[in-house]
Amino acid sequence: MGRYSDDPAWADIIPLPTDEGGPNPLAAIAYDDEYAEAMSYLRAVMAANEFSPRILDLTEDLIDMNPAHYTVWLYRAQCLFALKSDLHAELAWLNATALEHQKNYQIWHHRMLVVDVLDSCEGEREFVSRMFELDAKNYHVWSYRQWLVRRFGLWEQGELEFTRDLIEKDVRNNSAWNHRWYVVNGREEREEGEAGGVVGDAAVREREMEFAMQAIEKAPQNQSSWGYLRGIVRKAGLPLQGCKAFVQRFASLEQPDEVRSSYALDFMAEILAEEKGSEQQAALALDMLAQKYDPVRRNYWEYRKGLLGVDAVAA
Amino acid sequence: MSPLVRKDDDPRNTLEELLQQSRIEELTSEHDGYEDVEPAHSSTAHDFNGHPFPGNHLQPARTQAKPPLPPWLQAATLGLFHEDLTTTTTQAQAKVTKECLPHLTGQDTSGFELNSHGLPHLRRTQHAAFLHAQFEPLPAPYVAIDASRPWFFYWVLSGLSALGEDINPYREPLIATVRPLQNPTGGFGGGHGQLSHCACSYATILALTIADALHVVDRRATWHWLGTLKQPDGGFRMAIGAEEDIRGAYCAMTMLTLLNLPLELPPDSLARTAGLTRFTDKLGEWISHCQTYEGGIAGAPTNEAHGAIPRYLDVPALLAWLAARQTQPEGGFQGRQEKLVDACYSHWVGGCWALITAALQQPPRNSAALWNRAALVRYLLTCCQQPGKKKGGMRDKPSTRPDAYHTLYSLAGLSHAQNVFTYNARAPTTGEGRSLAAFNWAARGPSKEEMRELGVDEEDLVNFVHPVFVIPMAAVERARQEFEDGTL
Numbered sequence: 001m002g003r004y005s006d007d008p009a010w011a012d013i014i015p016l017p018t019d020e021g022g023p024n025p026l027a028a029i030a031y032d033d034e035y036a037e038a039m040s041y042l043r044a045v046m047a048a049n050e051f052s053p054r055i056l057d058l059t060e061d062l063i064d065m066n067p068a069h070y071t072v073w074l075y076r077a078q079c080l081f082a083l084k085s086d087l088h089a090e091l092a093w094l095n096a097t098a099l100e101h102q103k104n105y106q107i108w109h110h111r112m113l114v115v116d117v118l119d120s121c122e123g124e125r126e127f128v129s130r131m132f133e134l135d136a137k138n139y140h141v142w143s144y145r146q147w148l149v150r151r152f153g154l155w156e157q158g159e160l161e162f163t164r165d166l167i168e169k170d171v172r173n174n175s176a177w178n179h180r181w182y183v184v185n186g187r188e189e190r191e192e193g194e195a196g197g198v199v200g201d202a203a204v205r206e207r208e209m210e211f212a213m214q215a216i217e218k219a220p221q222n223q224s225s226w227g228y229l230r231g232i233v234r235k236a237g238l239p240l241q242g243c244k245a246f247v248q249r250f251a252s253l254e255q256p257d258e259v260r261s262s263y264a265l266d267f268m269a270e271i272l273a274e275e276k277g278s279e280q281q282a283a284l285a286l287d288m289l290a291q292k293y294d295p296v297r298r299n300y301w302e303y304r305k306g307l308l309g310v311d312a313v314a315a
Numbered sequence: 316m317s318p319l320v321r322k323d324d325d326p327r328n329t330l331e332e333l334l335q336q337s338r339i340e341e342l343t344s345e346h347d348g349y350e351d352v353e354p355a356h357s358s359t360a361h362d363f364n365g366h367p368f369p370g371n372h373l374q375p376a377r378t379q380a381k382p383p384l385p386p387w388l389q390a391a392t393l394g395l396f397h398e399d400l401t402t403t404t405t406q407a408q409a410k411v412t413k414e415c416l417p418h419l420t421g422q423d424t425s426g427f428e429l430n431s432h433g434l435p436h437l438r439r440t441q442h443a444a445f446l447h448a449q450f451e452p453l454p455a456p457y458v459a460i461d462a463s464r465p466w467f468f469y470w471v472l473s474g475l476s477a478l479g480e481d482i483n484p485y486r487e488p489l490i491a492t493v494r495p496l497q498n499p500t501g502g503f504g505g506g507h508g509q510l511s512h513c514a515c516s517y518a519t520i521l522a523l524t525i526a527d528a529l530h531v532v533d534r535r536a537t538w539h540w541l542g543t544l545k546q547p548d549g550g551f552r553m554a555i556g557a558e559e560d561i562r563g564a565y566c567a568m569t570m571l572t573l574l575n576l577p578l579e580l581p582p583d584s585l586a587r588t589a590g591l592t593r594f595t596d597k598l599g600e601w602i603s604h605c606q607t608y609e610g611g612i613a614g615a616p617t618n619e620a621h622g623a624i625p626r627y628l629d630v631p632a633l634l635a636w637l638a639a640r641q642t643q644p645e646g647g648f649q650g651r652q653e654k655l656v657d658a659c660y661s662h663w664v665g666g667c668w669a670l671i672t673a674a675l676q677q678p679p680r681n682s683a684a685l686w687n688r689a690a691l692v693r694y695l696l697t698c699c700q701q702p703g704k705k706k707g708g709m710r711d712k713p714s715t716r717p718d719a720y721h722t723l724y725s726l727a728g729l730s731h732a733q734n735v736f737t738y739n740a741r742a743p744t745t746g747e748g749r750s751l752a753a754f755n756w757a758a759r760g761p762s763k764e765e766m767r768e769l770g771v772d773e774e775d776l777v778n779f780v781h782p783v784f785v786i787p788m789a790a791v792e793r794a795r796q797e798f799e800d801g802t803l
Binding site for chain 1: 391452453463496557608652
């Protein structure tokens with residue numbers, strides 16, 4: 001009396017019922033009959049190490065009932081490759097499943113395995129973009145997109161524009177900023193010796209700094225754009241002073257009541273800490289953060305002040 | 316789950332949340348009428364201190380004067396940087412600030428009993444009842460946790476321990492329950508017949524450690540299995556054939572340490588083909604590749620920095636990144652830049668302070684001097700406790716439902732905030748080919764003065780939760796002694 005026990009195609013299988021370890025298991029799930037039956041067949045075929053088309057049906061059925069079932073995903077992947085199954089059909093099914101279960105971990109690893117064997121990323125970026133319309137900060141989808149760029153060498157095929165568009169939509173989408181960093185610097189970071197990115201290529205560096213600065217103009221109180229700008233300067237090994245005039249427009253010690261961004265003030269404190277003889281001023285900037293502009297982090301700002309080696313500030 | 320909770324909590328609504336580490340953190344992006352948070356009434360900071368109208372403060376005190384609000388909740392601070400551009404991110408943030416502020420400022424105390432500092436007491440009885448109830452039979456929709464059930468064993472037992480509950484009655488049932496989950500080739504799966512997985516094994520082994528039942532674990536098989544997960548590039552997979560990420564490295568090293576397994580790779584480990592001989596080979600490099608330009612550490616090299624685990628690192632940058640994760644004005648932690656506060660990061664980020672203090676070249680007096688412990692305590696006590704006389708459990712934020720995951724990591728967050736943990740840098744970090752560093756932690760409780768600063772009374776204190784293993788300190792010491800001689 002069940003989908004599998006009634007099916008002649010499964011008649012050769014003796015299902016393995018679940019072992020709950022005893023009469024009073026902790027947090028035992030009252031499985032419904034369908035799931036319990038499918039699992040008992042899964043245990044049996046896995047124990048026999050079977051790879052056959054019916055395994056694809058069984059695993060699809062189980063994933064429908066429980067998409068977080070990593071065992072089923074891993075077994076399905078093995079089976080797909082062993083049978084040389086139609087991977088395009090697999091992708092079509094995955095698309096529907098991914099849209100239905102957006103926060104699923106396993107599905108993106110599975111997709112990666114399939115697309116790697118297919119050796120083609122046709123349609124992939126389009127699908128991923130659809131996912132970002134639902135949630136533009138989905139961590140798994142961003143990891144997958146990075147993999148696509150790396151695996152298929154998409155560094156200069158529209159990725160930069162893609163991040164520009166997403167950042168245009170939401171200038172605080174830190175995931176998009178992180179992807180932009182990867183697209184600009186990733187190849188050099190992975191393939192040592194390549195000179196490019198914000199370190200090796202001055203034109204790229206200027207373009208990216210300009211991009212960050214424009215984003216800051218749009219929304220000064222934004223950690224993502226300030227972090228990106230500072231990241232470039234630090235990675236390129238440039239003195240922070242180069243940014244001083246720009247930062248001053250958002251956080252000037254001469255106008256202590258007109259600070260437009262706590263991130264700018266933090267940046268200013270770092271610039272001043274690097275300058276010889278400006279320690280007192282750096283301490284003043286950190287005091288402004290601790291007292292007025294970012295009091296929730298007072299202890300951290302005080303710690304940073306302690307590192308300056310100055311005692312008290314004539315504020 | 317418990318009959319108590321089941322009545323009004325449709326598990327289907329919370330299943331996704333219960334399970335997956337990255338749950339839906341964003342609220343809907345539509346602008347639904349919430350303006351950016353306005354400074355409460357006027358531009359003077361003092362008006363917000365429970366005296367919204369001029370002259371109100373002259374009325375006779377009702378019961379007890381409300382304690383003044385901390386600086387980060389003063390109107391002047393709340394009113395900063397408002398003219399900034401509105402985006403999806405700021406809308407989601409404004410919504411969360413709006414739902415949290417009444418609780419944070421004490422305007423809405425959810426009917427909770429208040430402590431001597433005007434903050435809600437920790438509702439120990441209700442939280443304990445909520446956790447106990449998680450072990451009762453679960454209805455069919457809980458099939459969604461069928462591959463991650465061991466987490467419940469761990470969250471519940473560790474949470475109950477933090478609350479000082481006796482967990483001994485669960486020892487035998489736990490042993491029986493996990494027996495079919497262990498595979499003869501090493502490791503534990505999520506259920507009977509499931510493949511061994513790092514997260515399931517980590518959770519099961521921590522639960523068994525708490526229950527003093529580690530004899531159940533086949534240590535030799537576990538060592539072999541972990542050897543199959545170690546990759547030639549230095550990282551670890553979560554399961555054979557599964558993804559490689561920082562969780563794998565963290566879970567694997569935790570198990571190797573607690574079980575006192577050899578750091579020498581088993582002879583059949585694939586990583587040996589790349590010339591690696593120890594579990595720790597190239598691990599530091601691998602983790603260093605996970606540190607991003609933001610200073611935080613991503614789930615895998617080049618991914619976005621995400622709040623979880625931390626010497627191959629730019630420590631000042633990591634410190635800056637961690638400090639920036641405490642959210643204004645909620646006082647809890649977010650997991651990533653420009654994301655929302657969530658109680659679970661009270662541990663994933665809040666637990667890093669003791670660890671990074673041990674790594675700083677110029678460490679402060681103690682880790683408490685790096686972050687805002689009082690703000691986290693306030694967030695957890697005012698915003699994250701489920702209201703309702705008989706209801707318990709802790710939650711991500713006021714608009715969400717409580718679950719075991721958030722309950723444990725909130726309680727762990729309280730432990731990180733209330734206590735001071737110190738690392739003995741003179742103690743050995745390895746011995747006879749084993750990893751010992753994580754055993755070198757000591758804890759002390761808060762002084763009267765610290766309790767006043769944190770806004771907690773005696774009854775709001777939780778037991779020490781180990782900053783690395785996130786289980787009772789005593790259980791960690793017991794495991795160390797149990798396998799001290801190191802035989803497999």
